[in-house]
Amino acid sequence: MADQRDNILPSRRGVLLAAGALATGLIDMPGIAAQPPVDDAPLxxxxxxxxxxxxxxxxxxxxxxxxxxxxxxxxxxxxxxxxxxxxxxxxxxxxxxxxxxxxxxxxxxxxxxxxxxxxxxxxxxxxxxxxxxxxxxxxxxxxxxxxxxxxxxxxxxxxxxxxxxxxxxxxxxxxx
Known part of the structure; x- marks a missing residue:
């Protein structure tokens, strides 16, 4: 069971890192538009x-x-x-x-x-x-x-x- 978890974690980390890099503009993926910044200024x-x-x-x-x-x-x-x-x-x-x-x-x-x-x-x-x-x-x-x-x-x-x-x-x- 521990071996399966070890195999899953690196792939999840990779997805999360890729998602973060995509969101911050470090990776350019054709066909996927960058999201505009969210207006999250506090009131x-x-x-x-x-x-x-x-x-x-x-x-x-x-x-x-x-x-x-x-x-x-x-x-x-x-x-x-x-x-x-x-x-x-x-x-x-x-x-x-x-x-x-x-x-x-x-x-x-x-x-x-x-x-x-x-x-x-x-x-x-x-x-x-x-x-x-x-x-x-x-x-x-x-x-x-x-x-x-x-x-x-x-x-x-x-x-x-x-x-x-x-x-x-x-x-x-x-x-x-």
Missing amino acids: AAFVYEAIVTLGPAEEIGMTPHGQRVRIPITGGTFKGPRISGTIFPEGMDWQLVRADGFTELEAVYLMRETDGTVIQIRNKGIAGKGYAKTTATFEVPNGPHGWLNEAMFAGTVGPVPEMQTPAVRIRMYKLV
Whole structure:
């Protein structure tokens, strides 16, 4: 039985390699037209807007990668068409200020949906020169908010000038 499987695998590999080479244009086969590229650019659907309050920044120091800064997440709220609730006052944003003037962001914190569900978010991004974008992953218990586990998310980060305390506005979008 193992001998038959060994004989089948090389032929399958050959077919797959040939199909890949044909698709990428490495092989020209008369009579077979090349397929036009598929428009697979992601679209984005609004998920929520969060106002995240922040504690005082703590300078950690210069590392081989840049200046490390720690910013406590002290709370906040989020609201969208399918979810809304509060942000736990115990998260952290570890920032790395690079020599090129950009800052790498990595925030990990918890949110509580109004139905009591605890949602963990890990939000990583880059900010500088008028640009501030993130990607987020969620960890949510199985149930009504499980859809957060099953997609990619992108966000924007900006100031909240109307607030007296330090805060950021995060708008999160599901890539579809």
